Amino acid sequence: MNLPDNLRFSKSHEWIIIDENNTAKVGISDFAQHSMGDIVFINLPSVGDSFDAGDEIGDVESVKAVSEIYSPVSGTVSAINEELLTSPELINEDPYGSWFIEIEGATIDDSITLMTSSEYEEFCQKES
Amino acid sequence: MYNYLPSTDSQKSEMLKSLNLKSIDELYSSVPHHLIVENLDIPEGIxxxxxxxxxxxxxxxxxxxxTVFRGAGAYRHFIPSIVKHSVSKESFVTAYTPYQPEISQGILQSIFEYQTNICELTGMDVSNASVYDGASAAAEAVSMCRNNKRTKALISGTVDPRVISVIKTYCDAADAELVVFGEKDGLSDLDSLVEMLDETVSSVYIQQPNFYGLIEDCVRVSDIISxxxxxxxxxxxxxAMAILKTPGEVGADIAVGEGQPLGMPLSFGGPFLGFMASKRELLRNLPGRIVGQTKDxxxxxxxxxxxQAREQHIRRDKATSNICSNQALCATTASAYLAAMGPNGLLxxxxxxLSKAHYLKDKLTDLGFSPVYKGEFFHEFLTYSPxxxxxxxxxxxKHGILGGLPLGNRILWCATEVNTRQEIDRMVALLAEVVK
Amino acid sequence: MKLIFEKSVEGRHCASLPKNDVPEFELGDELRRSHPPRLPEVSENELSRHYTSLERRSFGVNSGFFPLGSCTMKYNPKVNEDIAKLEGFTEIHPLAPVNSVSGCIEVLELLKKLLLEITGMDNLTLQPSAGAQGELTGIMMIKKYHQSRNDNRDKIIIPDSAHGTNPATASMCGMKTINIPSNSEGRVDISRLKEVAGEDTAGLMLTNPNTLGVFEKDVLEITDIIHKSGGLNYFDGANLNAIMGVVRPGDMGFDCVHLNLHKTFSTPHGGGGPGSGVLACKEVLSEFLPYPNFFNTSDFYKTEDIPEKSIGRISGFYGNFLVYLKALCYILSLGKTSIPLSAKTAVLNSNYFKNLLSKKYNIPFPNDCMHEFVISMKDEAKNKGVTANHIAKMLIDRNIHPPTVYFPLIVKEALMIEPAETEAKELLDEVAEIFLEIYDIAMNDPEMAKAAPINTEISQPDEVLAARKPVLNFYDEENVDV
Incomplete structure (x- = not known):
């Protein structure tokens, strides 16, 4: 399983990276894209929307399924990856290069566990 | 007594034997015994x-x-025999929703052709595979525009009252507001529309031609709303779409309507056909089935x-609509009708x-059935009755003629291509007898 | 094959219209569309052949065995089609005066009486055009019932085996769905139901037999729990064919029920519609029924003054008249003996067929199945890579319409099978042999399963491409083939 060490992972299979300015990028893990299969569409929030950690921020569609995406942190959407709206296949091809949204003022909340790559690997093994 | 059960009694006994059962009733053992109906109170079969x-x-x-001069949402038109024959084919009639593409290319292609026809008629980018009827199409269109910030829908008072009622039913269920704005001279009162538009309005619904048959100024409506x-x-x-400016041309976002005039008989109101088309950017909000082209x-x-991931069987409580069928056979009827007519025939x-309705209006006016409104109309118009x-x-x-629809002391008349000059003249002569 | 638009030749024509015999009226240019619609221009012969070709590429109940679960693909009697073509029905304007439509009203009243007896209900509306619209009508009525009592209950309880329309309907009515799990027998988990039923419960939606084909034997307790909590019970009639004329929703504690006339009462599915989703209810909900209730003929023309308690109109006119006319014909033909006999024969056919298939296929909820049962290909998918979809496609090569695939959601790799009562024993024997043979082939050579179907005009269309780059009409700018 492809699991970069610099990322953190949520139990609902989002990855997150937070920089020194508390700006976060969020996407879905390799495990998630693989279990979804070919992704055909994503719904993303609008720039300016604010979320609490654990809120639903959009969803990912395959041909026969839909999966919600949850925000691993609280904050305000400062950018969305518009390229994914027209080329959702990028999520399958490069899940960690395909960030969904950028969150400003990202604040970690105790209610959402963020795992290291090795913890997440163990979590996924249990789940499958 | 008649039924469509092929297995003989001896075959049924064999089947029961293979299941180690004495009677079929044993298969109902999980049904509380006292609930079994002993004597269903309906007549014996015939x-x-x-x-x-x-x-x-x-x-x-x-x-x-x-002879029929009544429309008001259901219209009598000529239906070529080829249309009826094309859609009566057994495998169209008895098929299910085309879930298995390999054995459903016929139905799928037919719906794809229907979607193309609807886009061409309305000038829109995308169409769904149809919904129940024109009124439910209108209600679904209003629903698809609503969001958390924009919760209120506006509708013109010149829309068919039955359509307004159905939209209202759907809005009430969703606890959403529907506001009817006024009319002026039989047309939508656009000044009142301007006043009512605010950031809570999700959609504005206008009917073209409107319930009184009048042609609305949709270019101006579009300007106001945009x-x-x-x-x-x-x-x-x-x-009317064969001749009038299309929703696409005036800049509307969604076009809906009752497809019955496209080859479906009056049938006491159903089955009819609700068509729905929109601009491409609203594609994901369109409810219902959609057929797409791909490669095998x-x-x-x-x-x-x-x-399909928009739909209820996948999205369940998050789907925008619960609709899971379309009026496939009626959609095929519409396509067969449009192909039989072609662009020139439909025009x-x-x-x-237009011509017959205007001829009728002139004759009625001469008799004292004066038009209520002055505006330009398509094939319906409202008159006073002397x-x-x-x-x-x-x-x-009494003379075999269904006249216009009475609305208080006024009558809503309709004429189509099936009303001959002779029919119109005959009716006018009969009317002369009562107004004398 | 070519699309009708690809067969079009400019200047060709089909229908012949009489010449205009009145002065021509010219519409002002400012009102007219600028370009004509690009409709096909074909001859009548071409049009006839086009639809014949399309029909050849379709599969109906007339084409072969059609065991599509929860869809009740029974034989559609031809006489009913002929009756629905009588001019005395097709040429009737929905707003014609009441005294000119006594035949139509007789149809409505006859059908009403028969359906009320079959459902055990007190009143009904024929307006809903499909099962999903019937559901919507029923839940709207339940909502209005609670509102009329100043009670703002907003939770609808739905088992996890339910059709997706149930939660989608609840949502359209501003209600929240509470899912309850099924127990190991495939039935509603009563203890869980007791936990969730309470003062916020607006109602329960239940399909019985459920989508596993299993009858909810505790149905009386279930409906009682809901009633005691102050909620109402909705019966989803999707599977009524198993119990038509044998057990009545009204006797099981339900307050309303929708009927899919296109399933239970033999009206054809039409490739997706038109259907009819009659909604019947108990007295407690009667005043909330859609308007107009045209059994009261004085309301016939009215478009306003909707009674305060009615949910309002649900259909432009009165629903799909010609469809429910066919259902009436069906019930009149079968009558009191053959209506329940048909249900029982459907249950016998299903149990017989299940028994034959159980030699090889895994049926996770095998007990007390009625008119349908569900196979799981979970182990085969894991061990051999042979999925429910592979089996479905292999059946296509044998001229059998596949069962419902991947539903209900609570069974992994599901194949849901409903062999209706109108199939003969020898056909079930023959088809069962094919199912078993296919199973062996797939297990021995999974690659062969994955290649199916091979006998069809197209095979395994790319659904991912269709969804990623939607081409939805012939002139679509995305259609590079144009």
Missing amino acids: SEFELVSKMKDIANKNTVFA KSGAKFIMGVNPI KNGKRAFVLTL EVAKQC VPTNIVLEHLE
């Missing part, structure tokens, strides 16, 4: 011959008017149900509707 005579007797109790962020929904008559594993063109139907409407209409009915 033979096919008896059924046909019984139903013919019932049908004969209805009056089939030789700055507001609300969506412009146009309910259109598909025959050998690169051959193929059609499939697509964008001729529309022109004759004598009580029931006297007028009952006199016509």
Whole structure:
């Protein structure tokens, strides 16, 4: 399983990276894209929307399924990856290069566990 | 007694034996015993011959008017025989929703052709595979525009009151507001529309031609709405689309309508056909089935149900609508009708509707049935009645003519290509007898 | 094959219209569309052949065995089609005066009486055009019932085996869905139901037999729990064919029920519609029924003054008249003996067929199945890579319409099978042999399963491409083939 060490992972299979300015990028893990299969569409929030950690921020569609995406942190959407709206296949091809949204003022909340790559690997093994 | 059960009694015994059962009733052992119906209180079955005579007797109790001047949402048009024959084919009639593309290319292609026809008629980018009827299409269109910030829908008072009622039913269920804005001279009062538009308005619904048959200034409506962020929904008559400016041309966001005029008989109101089309950017909000073109594993063109992840069987409580069927056979009827007519035939139907309705209006005006409104109209118009409407209409009915629809002391008349000059002149002569 | 638009030749025509015999009226240019619609221009012969070709590429009940679960693909009697073509029914304007439509009203009243007896209900509306619209009508009525009592209950309880329309309907009515799990027998988990039923419960939606084909034997307790909590019970009639004339929703504690006339009462599915989703209810909900209630003929023309308690109109006119006319014909033909006999025969056929298939296929909820049962290909998918979809496609090569695939959601790799009562024993024997043979082939050579179907005009269309780059009409700018 492809699991970069610099990322953190949520139990609902989002990855997150937070920089020194508390700006976060969020996407879905390799495990998630693989279990979804070919992704055909994503719904993303609008720039300016604010979320609490654990809120639903959009969803990912395959041909026969839909999966919600949850925000691993609280904050305000400062950018969305518009390229994914027209080329959702990028999520399958490069899940960690395909960030969904950028969150400003990202604040970690105790209610959402963020795992290291090795913890997440163990979590996924249990789940499958 | 008749039924359609092929297995013989001895076959059924064999089947029961293989299951180690003595009677079929044992298969109902999980049903609480006292709930089993002992004596269903309905008549014994009848033979096919008896059924046909019984139903013919019932049908004969209805009056089939030789001449019809009534529309108001259901229109009598000429239906070529080829249309009826094309859609009566057994595998169209008895198929299910085309879930298995490999054995459903016929139905899928037929719906794809239907979607193309609807886009061409309305000038829109995308169409769904149809919904129940024009009224439910309107209600679904209003629902698809609503969001958390924009919760209120506006609708013109010149829309068919039955359509307004159905939209209201859907809005009430969703606890959403529907506001009817006024009319002026039989047309939507656009000044009042301007006043009512605010950032809570999700959509504005206008009917073209409107319930009184008048042609609305949709270019102006579109101008007014475009700055507001609300969506412009146009309910259109598909025959009128052969000649009138399309929703696409005026800049509407969604076009819906009753497809019955496209080859479906009046049938006491159903089955009819609700069509729905929109701009491409609203595609994901369109409810219902949608057929798309793709390629099969050998690169051959193929059609499939697509964008299904929007729908209830996947999205469940998050789906925008619960609809899970379409009026496939009626959609095929519409396509067969449009192919039989072609662009020139459909234009001729529309022109004759216009011409006959205007001829009728002139003759009625001469008799004292003066038009209520001055605006330009398509194939319907409202007049006053110089004598009580029931006297007028009952006199016509006695002579095999279904006159216009009474609305208080006024009458809504309709003429289409099937109304000949002779019919119109005859009716006018009959009316002359009652207004004397 | 070519699309009708690809067969079009400019200037060709089909239908013949009479010449205009009145002065031509010219519409002002400012009102007219600028370009004509690009409709096909074909001859009548071409049009006839086009639809014949399309029909050949379709599969109906007339084409072969059609065991599509929860869809009740029974034989559609031809006489009913003929009756629905009588001019005395097709040429009737929905707003014609009441005294000219006594035949139509007789149809409505006859059908009403029969359906009320079959459902055990007190009143009904024929307006809903499909099962999903019937559901919507029923839940709207339940909502209005609670509102009329100043009670703002907003939770609808739905088992996890339910059709997706149930939660989608609840949502359209502003209600929240509470899912309850099924127990190991495939039935509603009563203890869980007791936990969730309470003062916020607006109602329960239940399909019985459920989508596993299993009858909810505790149905009386279930409906009682809901009633005691102050909620109402909705019966989803999707599977009524198993119990038609044998057990009545009204006797099981339900307050309303929708009927899919296109399933239970033999009206054809039409490739997706038109159907009819009659909604019947108990007295407690009667005043909330859609308007107009045209059994009261004085309301016939009215478009306003909707009674305060009615949910309002649900259909432009009165629903799909010609469809429910066919259902009436069906009930009149079968009558009191053959209506329940048909249900029982459907249950016998299903149990017989299940028994034959159980030699090889895994049926996770095998007990007390009625008119349908569900196979799981979970182990085969894991061990051999042979999925429910592979089996479905292999059946296509044998001229059998596949069962419902991947539903209900609570069974992994589901194949849901409903062999209706109108199939003969020898056909079930023959088809069962094919199912078993296919199973062996797939297990021995999974690659062969994955290649199916091979006998069809197209095979395994790319659904991902269709969804990622939607081409939805012939002139679509995305259609590079144009």
